[in-house]
Amino acid sequence: MSVLLSSAISVTLGCYALASVLVLLRLIRGPRAQDRVFALDLLYLHAMLVMLVLGIRHRSDVYFEAALLIALFSFVSSSAMAKFILRGEVIE
Amino acid sequence: MNQLPLWVEAMVATLLVSSGVFVVISAVGFLRLPDFFQRMHPPALAYTFGSWSVTLAAILTFSIAESRALLHPWLIIILLSITVPVTTLLLARVALFRRRTAGEADTPPPLTKARGA
Numbered sequence: 001m002s003v004l005l006s007s008a009i010s011v012t013l014g015c016y017a018l019a020s021v022l023v024l025l026r027l028i029r030g031p032r033a034q035d036r037v038f039a040l041d042l043l044y045l046h047a048m049l050v051m052l053v054l055g056i057r058h059r060s061d062v063y064f065e066a067a068l069l070i071a072l073f074s075f076v077s078s079s080a081m082a083k084f085i086l087r088g089e090v091i092e
Numbered sequence: 093m094n095q096l097p098l099w100v101e102a103m104v105a106t107l108l109v110s111s112g113v114f115v116v117i118s119a120v121g122f123l124r125l126p127d128f129f130q131r132m133h134p135p136a137l138a139y140t141f142g143s144w145s146v147t148l149a150a151i152l153t154f155s156i157a158e159s160r161a162l163l164h165p166w167l168i169i170i171l172l173s174i175t176v177p178v179t180t181l182l183l184a185r186v187a188l189f190r191r192r193t194a195g196e197a198d199t200p201p202p203l204t205k206a207r208g209a
Binding site: 002004005007008009011012013014015016018019020022023025026032033034035037038039041042045046048049052053055056059061064067068071072074075078079082083085086 | 095096098101102104105106108109111112113115116118119120122123128131132135138139142143146147149150153154157164165167168171172175176178179182183185186187189190
C-alpha cells in the first residue's frame with residue numbers, strides 16, 4: 001500500500017473519529033429523547049463507514065459483512081426506539 | 093493481491109477524504125443547529141454523500157485489485173437508501189407528536205386541519 005492511500009485512510013479515520021465525538025456531544029447534551037435516538041443512528045452510520053474503510057485498508061471482505069450487519073442493526077434499533085417513544089411499546 | 097495503479101489510488105484517496113470531510117461537516121451541523129427539525133437536515137449529507145463515496149471507493153479498490161467487477165458493496169447503498177428515509181420519517185413523526193402533546197409554541201399545525209375539513 002502506497003503512502004498516498006495509507007495517509008488518506010488515516011485522515012479519513014481521523015475525520016470519522018472527530019465526527020463521532022461531535023455526535024457524542026449531541027447525544028450527551030440532546031435536550032429530548034429524539035435527539036438522542038438520532039445521534040445513536042448517526043453513530044451507527046459512522047461505525048459502518050469505519051468498517052468499510054478498514055476493509056479497504058486490509059483488503060478483506062469480512063469487514064464488508066460487518067458493515068452490512070451494522071447498517072441492518074441501525075435500522076432495526078432506531079425504528080424500534082422511535083416506535084417506543086411514539087407509542088410506549090414496540091410490539092402492540 | 094496485487095498493487096493498485098497510481099490513478100486508482102488517487103481516485104480512492106480523493107473519495108475517502110471527501111467522505112471524511114462531508115461526515116465532519118454533517119456532524120458539526122448536527123451539533124450546532126438550534127432546533128430538532130433543522131438538526132435533521134445535516135445528517136443527510138453523511139447518509140448520502142459520505143456513505144456513497146466510501147462504498148464507491150471500496151468497489152473501485154476491490155474491482156481493480158481482483159481484476160473483476162465486484163458489485164456487492166452496492167448492497168450497502170441500496171440498504172441505506174431504503175432504510176434511512178424510514179428512520180428519518182419515523183423520528184420526525186416522533187418529534188412532531190411529542191411537541192404536540194407537550195403543547196410547545198412553535199409546533200407546526202396538523203395537515204388535516206390545514207386542508208380545511
